[in-house]
Amino acid sequence: MLNKTYANRLKNMLLVSTGIFVILLARMAYLQIYKGVYYDRQADGNRLRSTRIVAARGLVYDRHGKVLVNNFAGYTLTLQPHRQYTEAMLQTLGEILNVKPEMIKARLKLAADSYEPIKIKSNLNTDEITSIEERRRELNGVAVELEPERRYLFNELAVHVLGYTGEVSEYDITQGKYKGLPQGSIVGKAGLEKTYDNYLRGTDGKRNEEVDASGRVVQQLGSVAPKSGKDLALTLDLGLQQAMEKAVDEQLTALQTSGVAPYAKACAVVALDPRSGAIRAMVSRPGFNPNLFVRGISTKDWQAINQNPFDPMTDKAISGEYPAGSTFKVVTGSAALDLHKVTPDELIFDSGHHWIIPMGNAGGEALGWINFQTAFAASDNVYFYEMGRRVGIENLDAYAAKYGFGRITGIDLPGEAAGLIPSPAAKQKVFGEEWGLGDTFNAAIGQGLTLVTPLQLAQMLSVVAENGVLHQPYLVEKVLNEDGTVLAVPQRAEPKNVGISPETLTLIRKGLLGVTQAGGTAAYFSNLGVPIAGKTGTAENPHGQDHGLFIAYAPADNPKLVVAAVVEQGSYGATAAGPIVYKVLEYMLQEKD
Amino acid sequence: MQRYLRNLDWILIMAVAALMAIGLILIFSATHGGGYGWMMKRQALFMLAGVILMGVSLTVDYKQLERIAAPLYLFMVLLLLGVMLFGHAQMGAQRWLRLGPLAFQPSEFCKGFMIVCLAAFLNGRSYRLLDFTDYWQPVLFTLVPFLLVMRQPDLGTALVFGAITLSMFLMCGFKMRWLALCGLVGCLSLPAVWHFLKEYQRNRLRVFLNPELDPFGAGYHVIQSKIAIGSGMLLGKGWLQGTQSQLNFLPENHTDFIFAVAGEEFGFLGSLIIIALYLIIIWRGLSIALNAEDDFGTLLAVGITGMFLFHVVVNIGMTAGIMPVTGVPLPFVSYGASSLTINLLLVGLLLNINLQREQLQF
Structure with missing residues (x-):
């Protein structure tokens, strides 16, 4: 057995x-x-998913409550943190989304410590969503989430004012403005979107869910609702802005096609209410469509913007620095009259050039015996050389400073330039050369080293219009809660009297009025039917054709709007920039305020 | 009749009954969602049928089996050939045979047939198996069905054949040093075996050595199974509460990976009870072998016990990540009629042998 x-x-x-x-x-x-606790956590990692609910950014309204910027529902693809994704999966994803798998890997690596879903691509199009849904089984751990997408309703309109949004950069998270924000957050990158990001952004919410193996949500485990961003009520007037944009584009096209100024492709115009400093319209050309950035700009579009020699990304209205040209005669005239270096009636002989240094008028004309009024209206250089000589460069600079030149205005936009008021000390320091009388002559007519921004010009003219009171220019009237109540009024500097006598300013205003009347350099403005105060300017440009400038306010007897326009390489101010200002004022005058 | 009932091995019966009950509970948990509730009922129905079949089998003396062993062997070979030719492919292997409305897995039945045939084959010859070379006949006898199963390909069943053969050989006096020699030769021939394996089998082995190699492909089962078991911790998450099992992270959770459901929902305590129940079955099986009236009974009992042991170790080892993934079900617990029926018949066979026993205990 x-x-x-x-x-x-x-x-x-x-x-x-x-x-x-x-x-x-x-x-x-x-x-x-x-190892029980370890595997318990792994099981939780399998089944629990935390999703960020992105808060909608605040809306942006014009001064009449018309929406300029809002949001609509877009789709975003996210991956889960602490989860392994195979090479093949990343390859598939890369193909569907048309991104490099390396880029996805880099994102996963960056977010290694995070518990937030990792955003791979925002604003998916229908094809991408369909492809992902079709391959759900393969693409385990991939989620498509609804997320508000920024929309600029009027595309290029006021793009430099509004700015645009984009995903926060690595630099900004670690040490910049947006320190500590989670990766993939949408933040303001330029313009008001950037300045007022803290208000606009809102607070993201969170949703905890239990999901099954195919990523479907089985149950909600609680959530924190997102808080929408606050809304901005701007000073901009949509109608005026549209009129200004149209006027600018028409004028640039006309200049280019007529052969007068073939390179007139860049331009900046500012319109503000002198009584408050509220910017009513602001244009910089060339521009771009901010909606391109919302969807993650394509290489082609980016190259088109980046390689444009006229720099579409720059807001020339606040950071374009130009010689002031004859518009600066407002400053020179103010200084001379205010310091009693001349009386309005004193006659000075223009023989075509000054008698100490033979610097003359641009066109070589000689006007003979002229007083302040005639000299200002005809923009006579010889007269103002003499004014500069009598006032002296120090006093000239002091009056330039009174009008706000040489420093930023403090407008609520990022990247404002300060311009330059040349002084003998600065010339010595930069060029190692003595200041001569010729330099003073040049400064007196806004040429030479003088640099101003279009916004500064508008500010100068509003001081004149307001009889010596300077209001800081600004763009945001109020920050609003969702229900329309006022949350905050952005702080700005108190209006201040710059210290120029009313008598002087009355004479300047009279001079400005003369410019648009018979015998003035912009006489065609009389067609508008109401008296207009204006000044032309033609700034010498060593790199090409002269820049054309025009500044004006209307109505002359009760100023409601100041406009300053600069057309780069547009030649004469009266013909290049004048027509833009004309159309803007025309729109303003027919509108009931 | 009273003596008959008294001579039934009630410990074995209770252990098997307990495991089947546990099986139903786990199958319900694994399948109740998504309209698969019928699976538990179907399994219960087959249990009932299997138990009746087992009861009927007890009325026939097991010794009669020896007489049908030869035709049974022929039938088995033909059956396996039939699978090869007319088999119904599933998951890359031809394992199913359709008979009217019923599809069954012939290889499961062949495990039982193999035990009977080999026991009968060895019964007359066991005393002539003195030297290593004397084993060539029984080896050849096993090799034919073994290779046919390998062709399906069904590595799991083939290895079960190996386990059955080995346990019976050991009962015939196969020397331990021969076993060691076989082991050595086996190890040396591993590269050659590797060559004959199907790509998916190779992947299973590769992934067994390192599941992280392919966490969403071949390694997925094992990783998820380990997470399921581990996350059960001491007392488990509770019946129907296992997140891995209920949310489909654990595939095949009603068949080959059902032990992971137990581990997740009933914790270490549940694992302990199930493993203890299997140990009882092994103990009873070997005890019946020891008490068998004749060599045929001893060989049958040892073969059956060896088969159960192999299934349990390979299956639980697989879910726990210490054995490669081979499609071997957990006896009495995994969903599947073919496996359940043949296992119940084999338990019947053990009981049958025990009815004729001489009293002798460990």
């Missing part, structure tokens, strides 16, 4: 079996007790 012969073997088999079962049990103890 085998079981008698090998009875021991049967006993050993039982022993060995028991031994094997003890090993199995030890393995269970290892997995379930020793």
Whole structure:
């Protein structure tokens, strides 16, 4: 009998079996007790998903409550943190989304410590969403989430004012303006979107969900609702802005096609209410469509913007620095009259050039005996050379400073330039040269080293219009809650009197009025039907054709709007910039305020 | 009749009944969602049928089996050939045979047939198996169905054949040093075996060595199974509360990976109870072998016990990540009629042998 012969073997088999079962049990103890907590967390990691609910950014309204910027529902693709994604999966994703798998890997690596979903691509199009849904099984751990997408309703309109949004950069998270924000957050990158990001952004919410193996949500485990961003009520007037944009584009096209100024492609115009400093319209050309950035700009579009020599990304209205040209005669005239270096009636002889240094008028004309009024209206250089000589460069600079030149206006936009008011000390320092009378002559007519921004010009003219009171220019009237109540009024500098006598300013205003009347450099403005105060300017440009400038306010007897326009390489101010200002004022005058 | 009932091995019966009950509970948990509730009912129905079949089998003396062993062997070979030719492919292997409305897995039944045939084959010859070379006949006898199963390809069942053969050989006096020699030769021939394996089998082995190699492909089962078991911790998450099992992270959770459901929902305590129940079955099986009236009974009992042991160790080892993934179900617990039926018949066979026993205990 085998079981008698090998009875021991049967006993050993039982022993060995028991031994094997003890090993199995030890393995269970290892997995379930020793490593139990670890695997419990892994199981939670499998089933729990935390989703960020992106808060909608605040809306942006014009001064009449018309929406300029809002949001609509876009789709965003996210991956889960602490999850392994295979090479093949990343490859598939890359193909669907048309991005490099390396880029996805880099994102996963960056977010290694995060518990937030990792955003791979925003604003998916229908094809991408369909492809992802079709391959749900393969693309385990990939989620498509609804997210508000920024929309600039009027595309290029006021793009430099509004700015645009984009994903926060690595630099900004670690040390910049947006320190500590989660990766993939949408923040303001330029313009008001950037300045007022803290108000506009809102607070993201969070949703905890239980999901099954295919990523479908099984149950909601609680959530924190997002808080929408606050709305901005701007000073901009949509109608005026549109009129200004149209006027600018028409004028640039006309200049280019007529052959007068083929390179007139860049331009900046500012319109503000001198009574408050509220910017009513502001244009910089060339521009771009901010909606391109919302969707993650394509290489082609980016190249088109980046390689444009006229720099579409720059807001030339606040950071374009130009010689003021003859518009600066407002400053020179103010200084001369205010300091009693001349009386309005004193006649000065213009022989075509000044008698100390033979610097003359641009066109070489000689006007003979002229007083302040005539000299200002006709923009006579010789007269103002003499004014500069009498006033002296120090006093000239002091009056330039009174009008706000040489420093930023403090408008609520990023990247404003300060311009330059040349002084003998600065010339010595920069060029190592003595200041000569010729330099003073140049400064007196806004040429040479003088640099101003279009916004500064508008500010100067509003001081004149407001009889010496300077209002800081600004763009945001109020920050609003969702229900329309006022949350905050952005702080701005108190209006201040710059210290120029009313008598002087009355004479300047009279001079400005003369410009648009018969005998003035912009006489065609009389067609508008109401008296207009204006000044032309033609700024010498060593790199090409002269820049054309025009500044004006209307109505002359009750100023409601100041406009300053600069057309780069547009030649004469009256013909290049004047027509733009004309159309803007025309629109303003027919509108009921 | 009273003596008959008294001579039934009630410990074995209770252990098997307990495991089947646990099986139903786990199958319900694994399948109740998504309209698969019928699976538990179907399994219960087959249990009932299997138990009746087992009861009926007890009325026939197991010794009668020896007489049908030869035709049974022929039938088995033909059956396996049939699978090869007319088999119904599933998951890359031809394992199913359709018979009217019923599809069944012939290889599961062949495990039982193999035990009977080999026991009968060895019964007359066991005393002539003195030297290593004397084993060539029984080896050849096993090799034919073994290779046919390998062709399916069904590595799991083939290895079960190996386990059955080895346990019976050991009962015939196969020397331990021969076993060691076989082991050595086996190890040396591993590269050659590797060559004959299907790509998916190779991947399973590769992934067994390192599941992280392919966490969403071949390694997925094992990783998720380990997470399921581990996250059960001491007392488990509770019935129907296992997140891995209920949210489909654990595939095949009602068949081959059902032990992971137990581990997740009933914790270490649940694992302990199930493993203990299997140990009882092994103990009873070997005890019946020891008490068998004749060599045929001893060989049958040892073969059956060896088969159960192999299934349990490989299956639980697989879910716990210490054995490669081979499609071997957990006896009495995994969903599947073919496996359940043949396992119940084999338990019947053990009981049958025990009815004729001489009293002798470990």
